[in-house]
Amino acid sequence: MFRWYRYSTRCYVYMPDLPVSVNIERGDEFRNHSWFKRGWTLQELIAPTSVEFFAKDGVRLGDKNMLKSQIQEITGIPVSLLQGTSDVSSFDTEERFRWAAKRQTTRGEDLAYCLLGIFGISMSIHYGEGEEEATRRLKAKVFKSKQRHDEWRKRVENRIWQVPFERNPCFTGRTAELDHIHRQLFTQHHTAKVAITGLGGIGKTQLVIELLFRLRDEYQDCSFLWIPATTNESLLQAYRKAAQELCIPGWDDKETDVTQLVQSHLSNENAGRTVLVFDNADDIGIWVKQRTPKARRMLDCLPKGDHVSILFTTRTTELAIKLISKRECLVELPEIGKRDGKELFRKLLVKQDLLNNEDDVVALLKWLTYLPLAIVQASMYINQNKCDLQTYLSLLSEQEEDVVELLSYDFEGHGRQDSDGKNPIATTWLISFVKIRERDALAADYLSFMACVDTKNIPQLLLPPGPSRKTKTDALGTLQGYSFITIPSVDAAINIHRLSHRKISGSIGGRWP
Template identity: 50%
Template sequence: MVSDTPKMLRLTDVAVASKNLPRFSLLTSIILVHGLNPKSKDDEAHALNTWTENGRLWPKDDLPKRLPNARISLYVYDPSAVYGGSQATFADKANELLETIRCDREDWEGRPLILMGHSLGGILIEQALINARQNETYQHIYDATACLAFFGTPHEGGSGGMVTAGKTAANVALWLGFQKGDNIIETLDKGSMFTDIHKDHFRQQFESYRMVSFWGDKDTIVSRGSSKFGLAGGRERIVELKADHHGVAAFGHTTKDEGNLKKVTSNVKWLYDEALKLVMQKTHFIVPFEKNPRFTGRESELTQLEKMLFAEDQTTKVAVFGLGGVGKTSLVIELVHRIRKKHENCSVLWIPATNLESLHQAYLDVACQFSIRGWEEDSADVKRLVQEFLSRESAGQWLAVFDNADDINMWAGTPTEQGTKPLIDYLPRSKLGCIVFTTRDRKTAVKLAQKNVVGVLEMSEDVATIMLQKCLINPDLVNNKTDTSSLLNELIYLPLAIVQASAYINENRIPFSDYLSLLADREGDAIDLLSEEFEDDGRYQNVKNPVATTWLISFEQIRQRDPLAAEYLSFMACIDSKDIPQSLLPRGQSRKKEIGAIGTLDAYSFVTRRPVNGALDLHRLVHLSTRNWLNLRNEWDDRANAALHRVEDMFPRPKHENRALWMSYQIHAQCVLTSTKDREKESEEWYSLALRIGECCLNTEVLGKTHPETLATMGNLAVVLDRQGKYAEAETINRQTLKLTEEVLGKTHPETLATMNNLAAVLDSQGKYAEAETMNRQTLKLTEEVLGKTHPETLATMNNLANLLQNKKQYEEASILYVRAYTGYKSSLGSEHPTTKACVNNYSVMLDNIKEAN
């Protein structure tokens, strides 16, 4: 009589792998299921005795030595209740096994599973797998089960099908002490509970497993024919043991038992290895980039990332942020390739998040690779399908990279009218999953990953040198330590700039010194150099690679997201790039907005704050690229005028007591005067500011009389004196400035040429035409040679010489020079620019004079 008292169903661990294993190490579960108890035998005792002989519990004492990364458990249940009822009862009891397994695997549903059954316990396993396939609640158990082992299990009972199987099962019960007439004997003898197992679809279901069927040569209950499942090919191993029905699963210390145990553990090890292979077949590496052989350094960042990713028992989200071109994507490419090597069971998915189109295509690729149901349908929400799939632990371990997650509105915006959710709502959640974002914006990084953010800074000179050497066709170039150090300093140790520079150097076979001279040349030439396209296997094919263009995306994002930050960036482009006092920046609507704007530029790594005074430094290449951006948007003139107005308004009258303030502003005032020099004839602010700077720099003890900033200020002061009609003083200062600039900067330096042009203009104003003409012709010749025939300084000299010749009534040559100057101004500045119009006006006046003379 079967007891109606409910009994505890549970898994009892007999061996558990080390708890110190890394999170992504593959931990395989092995569950052993015993068969029918001997009559009146305790359930737990039988669960142990089934696999024990002479005190040797081999799943605990021997198997872990072969499988150190496995968790081995015994299923404890009341078999009389399982095998003594109807087929429906049998199916329900199989569900109880599934439920026990499900509850035990909540930490990771996708962990590979090997099921092993003795005698009728194997039948229970088969029924459980049939149920699991048909029940979504237990589908993950079916998916995770890779291998099976049967010890004396009567699969079919020979050719007699389920009737014979039933008789075999009844014989097992008789062997265990049950009597004919007992309910359990009669139930088993009918064989009706095996209906599901003997259906054809069940056999097809088992074609995907690897299986070992053990049988005993002295087993009088289950024959060899009954004990084998009959899978084709090499998917099933049939192993003969020298044992009876009990001894086929329990081994003592005799020579015979040792031989049996060796066969068993060896074959279970095969199943374990096959389980790992089957799991690996479900693992995908969807990354569009190969491992970069030029990758250098960043070991501390890689170590930090790996610790973050594999530390928590939940979906870990980490964000990598840094300046565009600093190597965020390269760092994560190296990371995923290392993970692939260390954690072969971990799928890696790479999703470009530059825009919704590229992201949607990447989700389609993931859905296709994982064969997610329904992804091909036109109406499918592929992002939701991928999210749901990866959120199930049956998907296994995975790492998803969202590269270039710069647009926070894509991620955390409000749902659209059509119901489209922000991307953050589509992120999968799984204890086995990790997500890495790369972004240029630290604020976005914090919103996406909270405290788990890793900043990527500029390289050290030593690491940058190694990277440069790896990129060069002629690595010996780095042996010139001085030029190498100068080049890397000019490139601000930025990986993208280093790769771009080395590509140009390789193509043109030039030394570092030539590249440095190009960078130091005219601003337009430097921009052209930094705009050179080049090939880089570590970047997307459809994305512009050059340094000068890679930041344009960031500039536009800042302009749309934080207008005050964009205004600050534009203002800083018009002044010097270093040591910018925050008090000099334009005022915002509130202090909060001002702090937020500086925070935005800091978050994009465009500025750094000095710890002592809080002054800001703008990266030199960012400074140059911002000026280029403003020119591309036709905003340079307006922004430069606004900067001039702000600096002129803030610059104090120089006094001893405010010396610290005007000294901190002085270099920026000088820079903004240079940026707006072509407006000097129409701007009172320009002259006012130049005069104040001149007053500061007359006290040469501040910087020294030969300092370039002192010389530039002296030149500006001379221009102011000229405009005020103080020609003699202007001539004196111009001659002093010219002498010093020739000595300090050289005769062909742009500042020297500008001073020559200014001196010629002063001489012209005093009627010293012969000397002025000589000076103008010398200046024009040099500017054409050094700066080019269309450079603004050349055109200004040309216009001044034409004006001089007009005063001397040498109209023919003056006319030629006016036309050349006008053509150059129109091409570079446009026909409506004030300087172009002034040139036209001068020419028109000359033509009127010619008419009057005739």
Template identity: 45%
Template sequence: MRPSSCHDFAIAILCALPLEAEAVEALFDETYDRLGKYYRKQQGDANAYINGRIGKHDVVLCYMPGMGKGSAAGVASSLLVSYPGVRLALVVGICGGAPRPPEYQEIFLGDVIISDSVIEYDFGRQYPGGFQRKTGVKDTLGRPGREIRALLNGLRAENARRELQDQAQQYLYSLQQSGMKWCHPGVDDILFKACYLHKHYSDASTGCSCFESLSPDHICEEALGKDCNELDCDQGQQVQRREIAEAVWTSIYIGPIASADTVMKSGQHRDEIVKREKVIGFDMEGAGVWDNVPCIIIKGVCDYADSHKSKVWQAYAAATGASVAKGFLEYWMPAKRKDTSRNRHVMIPFLRNPHFVGRQEQIQKIEDLITMPDGPRKLAITGLGGVGKTQITLELAYRIQDREPECSIFWIPCTSYEAVEQAYMNIAQMVGLQDVEPAEVKEQVQSYFSQTDEKWILIFDNADKIDMWLKGKPAAPPLKDIIPRSENGHILFTSRNRQLALKLAAANVVSVPDIDPKTGKEIFKKLLMQKDLLHDNHVTNALLEQLSFLPLAISQAAAYINQNDISLARYMSLLGEQEASIIELLSEEFEDDGRYAEIQNPVATTWLVSFMQIHRVDQIASDYLSFMACINPRDIPESILPATTSAKRKVEALGLLKAYSFKQQDIRPLGPKGY
């Protein structure tokens, strides 16, 4: 279940490079939000976030604007403004490894280091005799908290560390299945002597003079941009080498990490710090985060912190670092989230449809509008009767229930004025409005939702009857006048009348088109008892086309085929009978747990309801529809339509048919084909 607010996130992951963040996000078990579409930041927070779940933890992944301690400190400080519940930050990515640390085995490229302390080795004073780091109690970064220290000590045990390495290896394999760039780069892993520089050793081709210098400060940019093979670095100067075939395992090391604003590119300087500070790696962000929030640095080794750096190892090291970070979180106790669902109310008349497929584009669009900061408060879903508006809304309601633990959901069937009044009475009882009279209930509920601080959604399903919404009835206002207004709530209508939907929700209308053949076949497969009936693709596609890919028609056809144990071809032949037989077939009742008991299910009845509503509103529109039913319904020239009193009345009548999805294309009054 998605957290209800930024306050519910206890784990933050910070990455300085997009490559590092990409590796972390690829290991998310679920993504909740991207770049603040749902979880809004506090004013003044310039960070960019991705929210998701790793194992049992809700995590916020934070992109840094750049490398360095200063950037990291600013990001960590802003993070706590928008996410005050964060109690552990993981700085995950790539770093330079310190080879041959005093108390550990050899560190290789792709191995992962975990910090138990951070040494800010560039913080001090420059004296004539050299640089002296500040080591006073007030000048150094403090040790991690008790919970972090206890866990790290536990992971130092051989069995625990081996278990973590095994689990991280599984996550690495999974990550590598998603993209080849996370795999081992396929080159040998070589460590050169600290004094051996990565530079030009000949001026034959470049004319560069860095080959004459023995100082790492004088290496030219061209040499730094080439790998060791291009510069023909002397293999005789290597200290250790691991060939490709040996690199089958990622080792994990725990110890101090050196952090500074400058990139370590000198093997000799590196060895001096390693000898003095006993560090196992070098990074550029840890110190900035460490001083702002409880922090652990977990980074894959992509180079040996010397001049022989190569970007070829970065993606692989980012993958190993992210994999160990995910494994590490399995040992960290998840924060207990407040159970806000106890305060909410849910009134949904149907169970979730286990056969629901497709329509992801429409559902996602509505979800985006609902979760959009300062987005529309009223929305509508429109489409032909039987196209699946109620089922889309039902699936959406259950998704909101899963993801919004503090949001109340109320479903109001608009099949009649009496059904709406009864739903309002039920809502009044649920929210605690006592002794409300039926004549006053709609106004009381409207007032409640307009004033409450709780989050809510009201769903008005089958809002089709114009008179109910715009005119009302004697002694009762039109329904549009009793709709609540609040920044904490949303109103969602479903209607087969697009014109009415526009009056209720303005321009915030999502139209539901016909389903595509693939989705139609998936619906059919879920509903049919004999799945092998769909083996003949030609017959299946022909039947679906004859059913106009209408979900209600497909459901009714599947129910009839199941009940009478006939083939698809036999059902299709029944559809080819005389008109009276077809109407009889399409009027067959069938069980459907996702529709109202007082509404008949058959397709013929559904379309007849739409026709009668059109007939009550516009006689000319119903005459047009009756006329079109008697001829080929495609490519009808406008000129053969029954005459009207004016061109304006013709446009309005055709517009109403289009609003009910009985006319789908625009009019071409001067062409041979009308619509």
């Protein structure tokens, strides 16, 4: 006879038929007790953190940790499992079935039902179906569960991590954006595609790198592929490298369309969950135009399936909208704000006492418009030249040419991910300006003109006339798409980003290519 009580992670087993003087080490009374012969005893021993045993008059005999050797001998359950140092899933199915051999239950079906927790599966309970049918259903469930687990383990062993960057230890903030992108990537019933847009230097690439490292820890069976999409050549080269990593037959055949190879392979569910990143997808022509008369557009070369998640970083909203399937998947990245800006600055500065002057810190961050890359660049200049914040602020008040030179200061490391390790804020925007001029000459002319006026409240009537109202609207749309300007409403005055205004105005006179 016995009674047992279970409270959360603790279980108490009362055996009043055992005398207080029972010899647990050598006697058979404890060993042959009916409690150990029950089917449900297995779960009651394994699941709770603590199981305590009591004899007649409530005398405590010990707990499962103290009595682990005796309980292992009686039940066959390994000591490591009783102590909680190993998980039940680490033992093969045959061994777990051996633990249940020769056990007794009041109902025949319970011989199968009592093992559900041991195998970590759920199954409908039908009393009256009989022991044989319940056992048959249990074994079928266990087989499928084992099959799924084996497939998962295989995906874990074969997963690809083709992300050529280390995690940035100075990454700061962006919690809301990270959570939103995560939801969009992993709650879809179709190919999930998310585009992250924003001004050059806003931290798009850094955000994605941080996200991937978090996802790698959470989704152990997921592969991650990084595709630099700056040019057609870099994109195709990365596709071929991905095909090689994935061991796709024909990857080394120069005549084969490698984009089709990768697309077909990853679209197959057997490839497993995959996250692809297309970084710096700024050239709209690569995505919407055919590379050759026979080759397809890159937009048509993306893998498909609800096991596929795709991330794009781009400076242009126009392309971002073409790449995604719904509005929620467009993430327009803002500056990081005062609090996160100060925290990033703190992580970067070598001389922490520079932060003691709160007014100087706020003034500098405000001047830099809380732009992450500008903050990193300023920090590196201050660290390497051992100047204080007042000195740096005074340099920013110099003539335009000096400010442009300051904004063009090269630096390495601290999370910047360009191939040559050097891409200051001025160079980043120069790339954007070149892209704009290639696409829309009128937009480039407007940007140069506005740089000669002011940063705020520029009337649209001041702009040089374009060939038509549509071309003017398109040009302003292009500049907004690259986040160089903002227009609160139709026909409203134009505001130009302060740092881009400084760079462009200081570069008039032939210094822009």
